[in-house]
Amino acid sequence: xxxxxxxxxxxxxxxxxxxxxxxxxxxxxxxxxxxxxxxxxxxxxxxxxxxxxxxxxxxxxxxxxxxxxxxxxxxxxxxxxxxxxxxxxxxxxxxxxxxxxx
Numbered sequence: 415x416x417x418x419x420x421x422x423x424x425x426x427x428x429x430x431x432x433x434x435x436x437x438x439x440x441x442x443x444x445x446x447x448x449x450x451x452x453x454x455x456x457x458x459x460x461x462x463x464x465x466x467x468x469x470x471x472x473x474x475x476x477x478x479x480x481x482x483x484x485x486x487x488x489x490x491x492x493x494x495x496x497x498x499x500x501x502x503x504x505x506x507x508x509x510x511x512x513x514x515x516x
Contacts, residue, residue: 436481438463443476455479460486 435456440463442451453470457463463479464487471477471489479486 436463438467438486439480440467440470441478441480442471442474443478445475447476450474463487464489 435458438455438457440453440455441449444450455463455466455470457466460479460481463481467477467479467487467489474489475491477489479489
């Protein structure tokens with residue numbers, strides 16, 4: 415039996431072609447730990463999926479990234495807030511450096 419690349423990925427995501435993107439599920443959780451929102455992420459690997467989740471869910475209390483039945487990462491409010499603060503500081507430095515000197 416010949417399986418398509420997509421079918422192989424669904425059956426065994428770790429054995430698929432490394433050039434094909436992997437699909438992850440991103441869950442935003444509310445204050446009680448219940449799913450508030452879910453979305454798909456297409457990424458090259460776990461770290462790419464987590465990076466995309468950090469960007470997408472900065473205002474969430476908590477979020478989780480899953481690939482099938484495997485929990486890839488759990489991001490808490492402190493993690494997401496730290497990312498936001500770092501980005502704010504970077505943007506501020508870039509804006510200040512772009513201004514002409516007096």
